[in-house]
Amino acid sequence: MRPRNQDMQDLMQxxxxxxxxxxxxxxxxPLSPDSEVYRFTWMPSFHVPRSIRVEHRGNVYSLHVKEEGKDEGTLAxxxxxxxxxxxxxxxxxHLEEARFWTLDRFASPRSVVYVDGAQWLFEGGWEGRYRALDIHSPDPDGRAAPFYNLGAFLVELAGIPMTEGALY
Structure with a gap:
């Protein structure tokens, strides 16, 4: 852990x-008026990044999962x-339990930047609104548990096999 400063925050973004x-x-x-979309991007220190995007357009519900490949510019x-x-x-x-749209903000209890673990980026777009929440390695038993449960649900829905403890 290191103290957070503007340079480190810019680097994370x-x-x-x-x-x-x-x-x-x-x-x-931009979103079309009849759509709702959410994306979970998992960026761990020791595994390849993955994104899971779920969309509701008209009467169609879909999920799109991507994992970065080993070679630059490829997807596994x-x-x-x-x-x-x-x-x-x-x-x-799960979104309601995490209070995705109503939570004022989610802040780490201390003003620090982590140099290990995983960055969990949750984004959503609905009814002309956009929201992004960035949480570092949410504790499944802590106050970020609803976000851990949301991410774990999306990983399961996407059919990504994960060994116990691999989602951090």
């Missing part, structure tokens, strides 16, 4: 942009699956 570019993920905006995983309305409702429940 830059690394998020680099990961999203490597995953060939563009901006969630790039697949889209259709979701059921029941799966979409389960996602909505």
């Amino acid at each position: 830059c690394s998020s942009s680099i990961s999203l570019r490597a995953l060939k993920e563009g901006s969630l905006l 995983i790039d697949r889209r699956i259709l979701l059921t309305p029941t799966q979409w409702q389960a996602l909505q429940q």
